[in-house]
Amino acid sequence: MNRRVVILESIAGPLYVTILLASLWVLLRGHNEPGGGFIGGLLAVTASVLWAVAHGRVAATARLPYGSAMRLTVIGIGIGVLSGIPALLLGLPYLTHLWGHIPLGFTELKVSTVIIFDLGVYLAVWGGLAGYAIELLGMDEPDAHDDTAADAAQELRA
Amino acid sequence: MAQHPSHDPSASAMSLGARAAYVLIPLLAFACVLWIAVTQPLPLDITLPWIPALGVELDFHIDGLTLLMLLLITGIGTAVFIYAGGYLAGHPQQNRLFILLTLFMFAMIGTVMADNLIVLFLFWEATSLLSFLLVGFNHEDPKSRKSAQQALVVTGGGGLALLAGAILLGQIMGTYSIQEIITALPNTEITPALTTALVLILLGAFTKSAQFPFHFWLPNAMSAPTPVSAYLHSATMVKLGVYLLARLDPGFGDWMMWQWTLQLVGSLTAAWGMLLALRERDLKRILAWSTVATLGTLVMLVGKTGHGATVAVSALLLAHALYKAPLFFVAGNVDHGTGTRIIDRLGNLRHAMPWTAAAALLAGLSMAGIPLSFGYVVKDVVGQAGALGAISELVKFANTIFAAVAVAVAAVAAVRVFWRHPGHNLTPPDAHEGGLALYGPPLVLAGIGIVLGVFPFLADGLMSLAAHAMTPRAEAVAVHFALEFGPAALLSLATTLAIGALVFIYWDPLHRRFDRILAKFDRSGSLAQYERFINGIPVLAAHSTRWLQGGDLSQYSLVLVSFVGVFMGAALVAGWSQWLWPAWVMPSAGFIGACVLIASGALLALFQRDRLVLLLSTGLVGFGSGVFYLYAGAPDVAYTQFAVESVFVIVVASVLLKLRQRGRGQGLEQTHSMRGALPVALVFGGVIAVWLLVVSGVEFNPQLHQFFGQVSVPEAHGRNVVNVVLVDFRALDTLGEIVVVTLSFLAAIALLQAVRGHAKRQRALDKTKAGGAA
Numbered sequence: 001m002n003r004r005v006v007i008l009e010s011i012a013g014p015l016y017v018t019i020l021l022a023s024l025w026v027l028l029r030g031h032n033e034p035g036g037g038f039i040g041g042l043l044a045v046t047a048s049v050l051w052a053v054a055h056g057r058v059a060a061t062a063r064l065p066y067g068s069a070m071r072l073t074v075i076g077i078g079i080g081v082l083s084g085i086p087a088l089l090l091g092l093p094y095l096t097h098l099w100g101h102i103p104l105g106f107t108e109l110k111v112s113t114v115i116i117f118d119l120g121v122y123l124a125v126w127g128g129l130a131g132y133a134i135e136l137l138g139m140d141e142p143d144a145h146d147d148t149a150a151d152a153a154q155e156l157r158a
Numbered sequence: 159m160a161q162h163p164s165h166d167p168s169a170s171a172m173s174l175g176a177r178a179a180y181v182l183i184p185l186l187a188f189a190c191v192l193w194i195a196v197t198q199p200l201p202l203d204i205t206l207p208w209i210p211a212l213g214v215e216l217d218f219h220i221d222g223l224t225l226l227m228l229l230l231i232t233g234i235g236t237a238v239f240i241y242a243g244g245y246l247a248g249h250p251q252q253n254r255l256f257i258l259l260t261l262f263m264f265a266m267i268g269t270v271m272a273d274n275l276i277v278l279f280l281f282w283e284a285t286s287l288l289s290f291l292l293v294g295f296n297h298e299d300p301k302s303r304k305s306a307q308q309a310l311v312v313t314g315g316g317g318l319a320l321l322a323g324a325i326l327l328g329q330i331m332g333t334y335s336i337q338e339i340i341t342a343l344p345n346t347e348i349t350p351a352l353t354t355a356l357v358l359i360l361l362g363a364f365t366k367s368a369q370f371p372f373h374f375w376l377p378n379a380m381s382a383p384t385p386v387s388a389y390l391h392s393a394t395m396v397k398l399g400v401y402l403l404a405r406l407d408p409g410f411g412d413w414m415m416w417q418w419t420l421q422l423v424g425s426l427t428a429a430w431g432m433l434l435a436l437r438e439r440d441l442k443r444i445l446a447w448s449t450v451a452t453l454g455t456l457v458m459l460v461g462k463t464g465h466g467a468t469v470a471v472s473a474l475l476l477a478h479a480l481y482k483a484p485l486f487f488v489a490g491n492v493d494h495g496t497g498t499r500i501i502d503r504l505g506n507l508r509h510a511m512p513w514t515a516a517a518a519l520l521a522g523l524s525m526a527g528i529p530l531s532f533g534y535v536v537k538d539v540v541g542q543a544g545a546l547g548a549i550s551e552l553v554k555f556a557n558t559i560f561a562a563v564a565v566a567v568a569a570v571a572a573v574r575v576f577w578r579h580p581g582h583n584l585t586p587p588d589a590h591e592g593g594l595a596l597y598g599p600p601l602v603l604a605g606i607g608i609v610l611g612v613f614p615f616l617a618d619g620l621m622s623l624a625a626h627a628m629t630p631r632a633e634a635v636a637v638h639f640a641l642e643f644g645p646a647a648l649l650s651l652a653t654t655l656a657i658g659a660l661v662f663i664y665w666d667p668l669h670r671r672f673d674r675i676l677a678k679f680d681r682s683g684s685l686a687q688y689e690r691f692i693n694g695i696p697v698l699a700a701h702s703t704r705w706l707q708g709g710d711l712s713q714y715s716l717v718l719v720s721f722v723g724v725f726m727g728a729a730l731v732a733g734w735s736q737w738l739w740p741a742w743v744m745p746s747a748g749f750i751g752a753c754v755l756i757a758s759g760a761l762l763a764l765f766q767r768d769r770l771v772l773l774l775s776t777g778l779v780g781f782g783s784g785v786f787y788l789y790a791g792a793p794d795v796a797y798t799q800f801a802v803e804s805v806f807v808i809v810v811a812s813v814l815l816k817l818r819q820r821g822r823g824q825g826l827e828q829t830h831s832m833r834g835a836l837p838v839a840l841v842f843g844g845v846i847a848v849w850l851l852v853v854s855g856v857e858f859n860p861q862l863h864q865f866f867g868q869v870s871v872p873e874a875h876g877r878n879v880v881n882v883v884l885v886d887f888r889a890l891d892t893l894g895e896i897v898v899v900t901l902s903f904l905a906a907i908a909l910l911q912a913v914r915g916h917a918k919r920q921r922a923l924d925k926t927k928a929g930g931a932a
Contacts, residue, residue, distance in 0.1 A: 026797070031876035034793035036884060042801035049808050070907075073900045080893050095889040099875055110875065117892075118885050124896035128903035133809050135910045140816055140917065 005054070012054035016063070019047035027122050028115070037118035041125025048130035049137065057138020061131075065123075069131025076124030083117040172252050177243035180256040184235035184263060191228045194220065200623060203273070219273035219337055222623025226472055227270040227394075227401055229620070230479045234393040235263050237599035241487055242385035244595025245494065255295060259389065262288040266394050270401060275324035275334045278402075282320065282366070285395050286313040292390060293382040305378045308688065312375040316365025320402075323358025330355060336405060343409030356410060359402070360419060367399025367453045370427040371684040377438075377446040378685075384490025387442060392449050392482040397475060400456040404471055404628050407460050420461025425556035427454025432563035436665070436672045441489045441499040441571060445482065448525075448567045451560050452478050455540065458553060462543055465625065470536070470543040472624035473639075476617065477524065477536040480607035484521035484600035485571050488514055491596050492575060496586040501574060503586065508576040510589035513597035515576040520604035522572030524611065526565040526658065527651070531611035535639050537561060537654075538647055558654070565658025570665065614639030712832055723842035730848060738855040748789035755782030770814050777807040794880045 023043035030036030052060035066072050084095035097117070102109045194202065201221035208216045220228070239259065246252045265288055268281035287310070294306030328334040330352055331342055346352065363369075368376035379391050390396070403420065410416040431451030438444045452474070459471045491514040492507065493499045508515040524533035541557065591597065610617050618639055661668060680686060706717055730737075745753075759778025766772040780803035787796035866879045866887070876882040884892050 030878060030881045031885075032878055034797060034878060034880075036794065036878070036881040038884070039794060039797045039801060042798060042805070046801060046804050046808075049805055053808065053812060069903070073896075073903060077893075077896055077900060080896060084889070084893075095893070097874070097886050097889070112875065114874075114876070114885050117889060118881075121885070121892060121896050125899055128896075128899040129805070132903050132906050133805055135907060136809050137812050139813070139910065139914065 008054045012050055016047050016051055019050070020044060023047065023122075027118060030118060031114060037121030038125055040118075041122045042129070044122070044126040045130045045133060048126070049133050052134045052137045057134050057141045060134045060138075064127070064130065069127045069134065071127070073124045073127030073131065076120045076122065076127055078120070079123065080117055080120030083113045083120060086113055172243075172247075172256075174243075177247075177252075177256075180260070181236065181239045181243065183260055184232050184239050187263070187267070188229075188232035188236055191225070191232050195225055195229075195620075200225065201627070208277075215274060216277055217273035217335060218271040220271060221627040222620070222625070223401070223404060223472070223627035224270050226475060226620060226624040227397070228267065230397075230475070231263060231266045231270070231394050234389060234479055234483050234603070235259075237483065237487075237603055238385045238389040238393075240595050241388070241490070241599045242383075244593050245385055245490055246383060247593075247595075251295075255292075255383065255385075258288055258292050258295075259385070262292065262390065262395075266398075269398060273336050275328055275336060275339075278336070279317070279321050279324050282362075282398065283314070283317050285398065286310060286317055286366075289313065289379075289390050289395055292386045293379045295383055295386065296381070299381065302381045305375075305381045307692075308375045309379045311692070312365050312372055312688070316362045316372070319358045319365075320362025323355045323360075323362060326351060326355035326358065340406060340409030344412060348413070353415070356413075356416070359406070363399035363402045364423065364457075365399070366402075367396050367457065368427075368450050369399070369423050369454060369457055370430055373427060373431060373450050374683070374685040374688065376450050377434075377443045380440070380442045380446050384442070384486060384493065387446070388483045388486035388490070391446065392486055393479040396449065396453055397456070397479075400453060400460065400471070400475070403457060403460045404468075407468075407628050411463060417461050417463065421458050421553060424454045424456070424458025424461060425553050427451065428458060428560045429454075429556040432559050432567075433672065434676070435563060435567055436661070436668050437676055439500050439502060439669070441492060441501055441504075441575065442486070444501075444567055444570060445485055445489060448564060449478075449482060451563070452482070455557070455560055458556070459540065459543055460628075462553075464543070465629065466539065466543040468625040468628040469621055470539045471628065472621050473536045473539050473617070475624075476621075477532045477607065477610075480603055480610070481521040481524040481533060481568075484517050484604040484607075485525065485568075487596070487600035487603075488518040488521065488571060491592055491600070494592050494596065496589045498586070501570060504575045506577065507589055511576070511591045511597075513591060513601060515572075517597060517600035517604050518572040518576055520608055521600065522568035524604065524607040525568035525571075527561065527654065529611075529651070530608065532607045532614070532617070534611060534651075535614045537651075539639075541650060558657070561654045562657035563661060565654055566661035566665065569658065569662040574662075574665075712835070716832060716835060716838060719842045720838045723838065723845050726849060727841065727845045730845060730852070737852040740851060740855040746789060748785065752782050752786035752789065755779075755785060757782075770811060770818075773807060773810055773814065777803060780806070792880075794878070 023040045026035035026043055027037055027040030028035075030040065048060050048064060051063050061067065061069060064072050066075060083097075086098055087096040088094055090098070095117070097112055097114045099110060099112045099114075102111060198220075201219055204218040204220075206216035206218075239256070242252075242255060242259065246255060249255070262285060265281050265284035269278055269285060272278035272281055290306050290310035293309050294302050296302045297306075324334070327339065330349070331339045331346070333339060333342075365372045376391055376396060380387055382391070407416075428451045431447050431449075431454055435444050435447035435451070438447060456471060456474055456478075459467050459474065462470075489499055491511065492504060495511055495514070496504065496507070498504065520531075524531040527533040527537035541561075621639070707714065756779050759775050759780075759782060762775035762778065763772055766775060780799065784796045784799035784803065787793070787799060866883060870876055870879045870882045874882045874886040876886070
């Protein structure tokens, strides 16, 4: 393991949450203001990179939703693919986005399959690029399980 | 010759039922073709829409020529499937052979039925690819692999020429329909473009049908299993070139260039192929050369004009399939029963292999053109057609050689191997006859050849239909085959037989003489040229790799940058008079700030030797561009740029730091500059700068811009046009992009895992070394 940096480690926790919240905000406002799934996902990647620098590869991967970059990116694609299905059921071309209005009395909430699609983009970008960056950052870290176990066994034999 | 079917019972052999099931496929197809022939009015057109936007439809056209080819493909196919069941019985990969043969059969059916040039090309290429797989069926044998590669390079290369020719022809004629093209061609003006198209198509046809100088691949393809040789390399695939020429003949037939090229190349191939047959000792290769010669004769006949020639083409197509396929089967049986195909080691086999001997004799009669065989009828027709028209002397000469050596080759295959021949004999002691599946198909096919010889009028209907399809004005051709025994026919028969008999008797001395003479040409022949070409590829690749990719990254950059610089600079200079310079706009403070950031980052990077500082200063360039986007009204792009730049700098910096911990990656010890780098960099920068100025001088087309600006809110309920385009209007593209992100991640993971595995092994190695030292 690398030398630990106490200041970075202690500040990483609150920063991680803050960046993720900011990325979610960027994702949600995307349709009307600058932002969206791609940019939100990239912001989330910086959060994961921060965690990887502070705590290492294994910890950063564990911190990702579903605990694996691969799973995360595949789930993102799955959500993106599924968001186009409702249109097909209504006989519209694939990925035609549907909009609905839920009245809340004082205002009305607009809901749409667009945000589901954008969420898929967000997760896929986060998973794919964060996984790549984390792997690069942790190139020299041994795997959590196999190496230590092998070392322990070797020491026992010695 | 290492293609003995293994009789290893433990191998996963196919059951008899499975083999019979495979035979059903060509049999059913054959039945379908017969049904079409009997019940449907010809020509029959079938159209299925495929790519309507490009005008490519699955147009199929069945006329007499197609029908003849279909009968050969499915009829000979049935015989081949039965034979393959017996020949490779117990072979562990027999199933693969059957699957490939089935695919091949359908590719052939598609090729001869297609009425669209592009569709024809696709099936044509499929036959080339399947031929590659079939020739290389014994893929553990390096000779097979080499032959397969040769067949693919020659026919595949010709296929590319054919594609270019087909597209060119289609563009000139305004249609890809073969029927429309050949109807319109006689009234079309001869232009250089049309001639180019013709030359390209001829290249495709000549390579496929093994015409001189591309003839060498066919005999080498004999390393394929015998069923494959009989099917692909005698009865069907190699006839595709002839088929295409015959198909186009009504269109091009009046061109002098067409007539001369076809007759010259065809005659040369016919004569040369027969001479080369005399050089061989291997029964299969002898037959292969005579196939090359027959293909030459067919091409020559297509180049002739008149009804007689078209009838001769269709008759020879049928007759050749009916005698050559059985002879290949015979060669396979001999190989199967004795373990060799070298004619010196064979003789007197008729006692051990009576059925095969009978089949050989029947097929041999037809090939030699003895009366009461279909070969005799055909030889007569071919002789009459060949004597007409231009350059008839050369054609007649080639025809005589062809016919005479055909007699000798037939005698070698039928008499020398199965009867006693003075000087050579002795039946190999272990010679034995194969099963019914081995001697049945050649007997039946050769038998049909004899039946048609005795009752030639049976072929009249089919032949007149096929000849009709090859006739320009599509007039009906009356065909009446009859047994001719006029004095002229008998005289020519006697001459051919006499020369043929002489060649047969003096085969061995002739063989030695020819081998000695022709060996001198080996170094300059087309096979040698082909070898030179193939061996030249890795040499050229090695040279260009050494020159362009020396392993020095700055060298790569220099090559790339100078290429782009010269290329774009030339374009800039070429269009100099048309460029407009943009109007001067007073920049805002933000613009100036961004430019200062970018310029200072770039200048800082120039004088850095420490890699980490170098990285940080290039990061400045990235952030400067981000600021620039912000002020240029593209906040989304700016956000993305910032995020990407941050991740990039952090990741690369961390990698660099780790390298440094290990005492590597300190940077360059001293100033390092390449010769010529400075002027190249200056020119490149200047060219790009001028380009950017010129590009921004072009008037901006606001059409898309306005469209999305207008429809974004009413149709997609979003004010951020960039995001609306990404997730709504072009959502499918975005879906594709995130899949690409994931795929590149997957690819990178595999690479990084490999590096990590290497590092782990290294660590373990270090550890054991340290342990040993302690």
